[in-house]
Amino acid sequence: xxxxxxxxxxxxxxxxxxxxxxxxxxxxxxxxxxxxxxxxxxxxxxxxxxxxxxxxxxxxxxxxxxxxxxxxxxxxxxxxxxxxxxxxxxxxxxxxxxxxxxxxxxxxxxxxxxxxx
Amino acid sequence: xxxxxxxxxxxxxxxxxxxxxxxxxxxxxxxxxxxxxxxxxxxxxxxxxxxxxxxxxxxxxxxxxxxxxxxxxxxxxxxxxxxxxxxxxxxxxxxxxxxxxxxxxxxxxxxxx
Numbered sequence: 506x507x508x509x510x511x512x513x514x515x516x517x518x519x520x521x522x523x524x525x526x527x528x529x530x531x532x533x534x535x536x537x538x539x540x541x542x543x544x545x546x547x548x549x550x551x552x553x554x555x556x557x558x559x560x561x562x563x564x565x566x567x568x569x570x571x572x573x574x575x576x577x578x579x580x581x582x583x584x585x586x587x588x589x590x591x592x593x594x595x596x597x598x599x600x601x602x603x604x605x606x607x608x609x610x611x612x613x614x615x616x617x618x619x620x621x622x
Numbered sequence: 623x624x625x626x627x628x629x630x631x632x633x634x635x636x637x638x639x640x641x642x643x644x645x646x647x648x649x650x651x652x653x654x655x656x657x658x659x660x661x662x663x664x665x666x667x668x669x670x671x672x673x674x675x676x677x678x679x680x681x682x683x684x685x686x687x688x689x690x691x692x693x694x695x696x697x698x699x700x701x702x703x704x705x706x707x708x709x710x711x712x713x714x715x716x717x718x719x720x721x722x723x724x725x726x727x728x729x730x731x732x733x734x735x
Contacts (some may be wrong), residue, residue, distance in 0.1 A: 607715035608654035
């Protein structure tokens, strides 16, 4: 089954304790990205990756890191989490670009609800 | 970066009525205009998208219309049903940074039986 798998689904941690949220897709998609979802703010892009070893900042990258060493995996790293990073996080993948730029649907994972106390 | 304004933020309709959600965007060369639906507690999923070489696209009870001159695109749902109740998001790719994607703030649609 084609899917994007995120782990864990729920995570409660304390301020300053490094954590990683994993994301893996089995559709051979070139493009992967991370979003956070907060009430009233919609989905905001944190980082994206157009291909292996290529990552770029989205609209809210502060406090986050990513890596893309393999095509299927795109982990989100919080080196020193803070309470303002409490949110619902989504990973997504897409076949990528076509003529005229980004024009493919995103396939989302099931989300990770992170609470930082 | 791309600025996307989505309205209304909440929309309440009676079953069988139509619903319209509008997104206005700033200057962008991208030709891709998607809409996503997110049911409560679930992930967003694409419901319809349109490329700018067409002005309208329809899929059963759902349609998207595009006005590139006025820089807005709209989602139309006809004959609404309770299962249409969800949050709907529009999105726009960014100019220059083809991987950047900006979502609207979302519209909570409630369809009353």
